[in-house]
Amino acid sequence: MTGQEKKFSMVGKSVPRVDAAAKVRGKAQFTDDMVLPGMVYAKIKPSTMAHGHIKRINTGKALALPGVLAVITGKDSPTPYSVNNHLPTECPLAVKKVCYYGEGIAAVAAVDEETAEEALDLIDVDYEPLPLLLDPLVSMGQDDVRIHDFAPENINVSGYQHFGNVDDALKHSDTVVEGTYTSSYVQNAFLEPQSALADFNPETGKLTLYTCIQLPHYTQGTVSRALGIPQEKIRIVVPYVGGGFGGKTEATPASLVASILSRKLGRPVKITYDRMEVFFQNKGRHPAVMKVKMGFEKDGKITSLDFDTTLDGGAHSSWGLVVLWFTAALTQLPYKIPNVRFNGRRVYTNKPTCGAQRGLAGVQVRIAIESLLDEAANKLGISPYEMRYINAVETGYQTKSVISVGHSEYKKCLQSVAERCGFLEKYGKLPFGRGIGMAGGHYSSGGAYLLYRSYRPHSTANIRIDTEAGVTLFVGATDVGQGANTVLAQMAAEVLGLDYREINLICQDTLLAPMDNGTYDSRVTHGCGHAVKNAAMEARRKLLAAAALDLALRPEHLECAGSQIYSIYDPKKRIPFFEAVGKYQNSWGTLFGVGEYTPPQPQGNYQGKLIGPSPAFGFSAQAAEVDVDLETGQIRIVKYWEAGDCGQPINPMAVEGQVEGAISMGIGQALYEEMIVGKDGRIVNANFHDYKIPTAMDMPEMDTQTVESYDPNSAFGNKETGEGPTCCVAPAILNALYDAIGIRFTETPITPEKVLKALGKI
């Protein structure tokens, strides 16, 4: 039976989230909502200098303040870490020098937050200032000032790839287009500020850390390194997470400081950031300066791509290595390009660190490439739609970097969106000030290789079935709001023929749930989905064997549906699901199923090959129609269209929500969002009043649809959907603006001021 013929009962249904009622009642407990007996509060003192040596810290007065229980500094935990321990530079509190404004330099635990804050003011710090490096293009030339001693010219990581012969291909191209594109310094801007509650047990030497984190198992590794506690003595519990978008993939300094203080005091310690700290502890998107050149044949076929990027990494290493190589990998799709050269570097600067943000690396890459595709289309007299269509990858395509595309319906996406928005009728034909633009993109459904224990299965799932607790699914992935728990429950229920609400979930707890690489790179529905399916299939096989004995039938003639097990030939021969479970238990005890998943490993032999390949790629095509107010420069998005290839949607309502949210983040990047850094290195708009994310008033009408698709390599035909759609938004808007006013913007965000300047009005 092929996937397309498969009739699902739970998969493909727009059921409400498993946690919807708890959330809508205000009962869902987030980290900062938690209180433990004997709990105290801590606060971190931020540096007021972006680059300098710490000459002296005097904590005596703070410690003497009544109500203060402990004061720590960088000396209390001097082992540097990074999220994957590649070039570790960060410590829970700065040791010897500070590298960005807002970096923690000391922390106070006290009976309440007010006392802790008062004590912070009593800590005296003397700095010896160092020259500030805020611009990556300046920083990377400097060797007399190094932000980290080991990094000459402040280069964190650099890389080069060359497939085919780009110079030759460009020389023989009919048309060459080029440009320099820059993307802005934006932030994840999740609404829940990070919070951590650490509870060290002095009797057992074990630490329990409650914190809103996307990657509990990575966090375990970071805490282990920073505190010198063996990993198995650290339990990470993840309460509800108020949005992550990549920004909660790394252990926060707060979670490490709370852990250190809890160990020191032997009592629970909580730290919750305020909004300004969320900005200072940024781990959002890397600003990029991209110099890109593309060659084309007369008919629009892409011959070559020459891609050079400089990523502004900010102060620390974070995901730098991954972002750099992911940038390289993302240039290879979703178009067939026979010759590709990549040259890139990530540079340290004295700014809050850049890390991971939804559509990591893809947002920047697509801004450049999708803009240049339109440039070339205009030069060649081809419609931007046709330009994309003729170059679009299909199922079975392999990039020159030997990344395999197992399944693609990208062409359907392009067709669908072009038809629905009336692209060919509108493009180039709307009145001045009004325009339409399109863009496309893709994203991986989890990496084939991960930088954390990639040699192990990337996901494991356990299922326990008995008459005492029903069906309980144990998975280590984190639901950060995207709906992982709901779709994983739908998958288990599908296999077992139950309602998804019958599945108990034990997740987000390293003690109770098995190892999983966590929620990033759009990997959960695909990777963890495979593991859940495998676990459920094993449990089903065992249960059907028991039911077959009871019914005197062959197990392969049995089906599970509607909480019943019955013969596919004589449905009257049946047994209720839990009666069969009881019979299994009577003979063999509690029923368990175990499933795991490891993606096919990367091929090829070149630098950076590990990052980029994926077992499945999702695709998205989008169009924006914009209206520019020629007097004020304001841009209004009249309507927005999207067509997505996410394979079989597990929960179509959740898919729509993911895509709509992705569009919203993309619009923020395109039109509104940018962290502004002052001369002293401080983010001057570190609040939601001055850093503007889209409101309900800013969002246009959205028409999002999935195209008919089923990836036979996936557990239920499913693929990525949450990140790819983020990547196409800014270029779709940039292309629409070109159609509207004939101006090619090459940087985000496009503010009214930039529009008026470009129109020569100011």
Next chain:
Amino acid sequence: MKQVIQLHVNGMSYEVMISPRDLLVDVLRKQLAFTGTKKGCGHGDCGTCTVLVNDKPILSCLTLAIACRGKEITTIEGLDRDGVLHPVQQSFVNHGAIQCGFCTPGMVLSAKALLDQNPNPTEDQIRRGLSGNLCRCTGYAKIIEAVEAVAKEHGKALD
């Protein structure tokens, strides 16, 4: 100087000891454990701390607790009736208007207040009415659908 005051929250009276500078959001969360009221920014920018005071939505992070004496405060925990979700809550559940859930309590209360004022709002009025509540997950589409659906189903019958 701290003093004991009475606050009326979700139909009950509570005695709380507060200092005059204490914010309503902190008193609700820390003293009364109404943690459904969220603190997303602390500066009145995000709307996650929205509660109803005398049926009007206010930002509890910009409101002194002491100023709420004698007033009726409704938090998200006070919206259901005998465990049955308020129609706005139910509509958020049905329409997928919830993702991470951090904005949800404030968003639901703003939507309820909007519908109490105007049982049949236009889409534009809904967008305007919710524009003080930020959501980073949904792009607002499903939230607006959820509110429209309540207006359609209940109209003026909404209690």
